[in-house]
Amino acid sequence: MAKTTRASECTTTLEAHLNPELFKAMGDETRLALIARLASAAGPLTVTEAAECCGVHLSGVSRHLAALKNAGLIAAQKEGREVRYTLDCGALASALRDLADALEACKAGCCDG
Amino acid sequence: MAKTTRASECTTTLEAHLNPELFKAMGDETRLALIARLASAAGPLTVTEAAECCGVHLSGVSRHLAALKNAGLIAAQKEGREVRYTLDCGALASALRDLADALEACKAGCCDG
């Protein structure tokens, strides 16, 4: 069975990692700027602080951060009247590496194996 | 200088890897299906063959493949009246890993260093 389902197996694994929502969330320049800002920050950032990286209205930044949070890319923690946003670099890096692994495993399984 | 520009350095490196076009190209379900199809294929696929993975009109698939090619994700090779599309899994995997590295390097530089 392993031999006959090689292609479909790798496709299944690959498609599990090909999350459209992740790439949609990262497919916007403003959101990428926010991600870079969060990644380079020493700690959590408020909406106002995060907004410094892009010439977008604060309300737009709030919406973008909500979208990133909704996509599971960042986490929010309410503290008083502020909201602290954090990016888990390690988690995102792991997700990207998993996808990279799935891609190459697929290739290896279909072309070599 | 290295110490004072730590944060901006990692941001620069990171932003170089945060290509919006790449994620825009991967932010569509049909295009992701095409990528998975190309990744699991033993060799190059024609437009008609690639279109089998998604219930989208052939013209739409042609446009999607052109978009992926334009984003540098896949390569096209004309052969007679057909066009063979190929996905360089290794290149894409490397790009994803580079981004993962940049993310973690940024984090390390800002929080630990």
Add this chain to the structure above:
DNA sequence: TACTTATTTGCATGATTGCGCACACGTGCT
């Protein structure tokens, strides 16, 4: 309570996008 600050949300608008359809272009065959 009144006031300031931080964030979110409703709304309108302009721009982008995915799609199917019809047609054009290029190629191979008879």
Add this chain to the structure above:
DNA sequence: AGCACGTGTGCGCAATCATGCAAATAAGTA
């Protein structure tokens, strides 16, 4: 030349989206 096939393109439509503005909500302070 005539025809069939594979692919790309112009066009219009519907849906989504990013944005700014203004108002609303929530929280701290005088």
